[in-house]
Amino acid sequence: MNRAELADFLRRGRARLEPSDVGLAPGARRRTPGLRREEVASLAGMSVDYYTRLEQSRGPRPSRQMLAALARALRLTDDERDHLFHLTGEEPPRRDTSSAHVRPGLLLVLDRLYDSPAQVVTDCGEVLAQNALAKALVGDASARPPRERNLTRRFFLDPTARALFPPEDLPRHAHDHVAALRAVAAARPDDPVPAALAAELRAASEEFARLWDEHEVSLRRPATKRFLHPVVGLLELDCGVLLSHEAHHHLVIHTARPGTASHEKLQLLRVVGLQDMTPHPTPTHP
Structure with missing residues (x-):
């Protein structure tokens, strides 16, 4: 691991970004160009101390x-992302499988959707990025350990994930999760990620195993979904899905029809933000 080169690369990447590039308000006048360390740390879901040590060439090897x-936090291109991995002695992710790297252009679209909950999710259900309103609606995925950021795993193994939806809607969500994962596993037989997730959930969840054996197949498509929020109550939202086929990413956008009660509640949620959300566990770092 080349700590000095990594530190320099991180500092330069931070200096070239403005708050507006990552969906942040400019705030007070800045003495130096670029983002602050605490802003990068927040975007990456890590502690400020951990990020500071990386920039000072004294941090541990990142996972x-x-x-x-x-x-994602520094809006790196694919080539820059690969360079970042090489600096730490890691092999960059293969580009023919589902990647955890979100293209800067897709993140820019996400940042502009300030009035609609939106998040970038892999076709296997990994939440990679969220805007502020998505965090307010369904919780901050970056505040959870990496294994708990997968929507399908959480739905079948974490009872609190089901509290987001009305009980009568749960069977449909269960079928949709399983059918989508089966479709991905069949489409990419050489990708170990969907196969491993399916094997894990078949062993851990009787419900998942039963649905998997039914062999239903379907991709994630636009639909109407209902959410139970602890502060604003029931919201009925239209779910739109934009695809990035090259990286197997979905940009999932939830909107409320103007003039409806759900639209008013969504506007209230923008004001309430994360203030009244149930606290999540403190993130763990390598």
């Missing part, structure tokens, strides 16, 4: 998950 988070 692959942490490198992917740094690449």
Whole structure:
């Protein structure tokens, strides 16, 4: 691991970004160009101390998950992301499988969707990036350990994930999760990620195993979803899905029809933000 080169690369990447590039308000006048360390740390879901040590050439070797988070926070291109991995002695992710790296252009679109909950999710259900309103609606995925950021795993193994939806909607969500994962596993037989996730959930969840054996197949498509929020209550939202086929990413956008009660609640949620959300566990770092 080349700590000095890594530190220099991180500092330069931070200096070239403005708050507006990552969806942040400019705030007070800055003495130096670029983002602050605490802003990069927040975007990457790590502590400020941990990030500061990386920039000072004294940090531990980051995990692959942490490198992917740094690449997203600094809006790195694919080549820059690969360079970041090489500096730490890691092999960059293969580009023919589902990647944890979100292209800067897709992140720019996400940042501009300030009035609609939106998040970037892999076709295997890994939440890679969220805007502020998505965090307010379904919780901050970056505040959870990496294994708990997968929507399908959480739905079947974490009872709190089901509290987001009305009980009568749970069977449909269960079928959709399983059918989508089966479709991905069949489409990419050489990718170990969907196969490993399916094997894990078949062993851990009787419900998943039963649905898997039904052999239903379907991709994630636009739909209407209902959410139970602890502060604003029930919201009925239209779910749109934009695809990035090259990286197997989905940009999932939830919108409310103007004039409806759900639209008013969504506007209230923008004001409430994360203030009244149930606290999540403190993130762990390598």
